[in-house]
Amino acid sequence: MSDHHPLIKDFPELRERIHALKADAHFARLEKEYEDLDKQIVRLEDRIEHSSDAELDQLKTRRVQLKDDLYRLLSAA
Secondary structure, X not given: OOOOOOXXXXXXXXXXXXXXXXXXXXXXXXXXXXXXXXXXXXXXXXXXXXXXXXXXXHHHHHHHXXXXXXXXXXXXX
């Protein structure tokens, strides 16, 4: 079974900042996209849903991009 990668698990030291930024529409949209994508990747890795290896790689690349964007927003202040 694959692991989820929620932001709070990956950045526990930024928990309060994550909650505070959820009020920001841009951050909230990116965070929702990240969480939805993470769940989709887990379903694919666990073979609940199916995709090609190339599609899965693209989704993982997008997840990393989103996490980088979210971390930048969390770190800026």
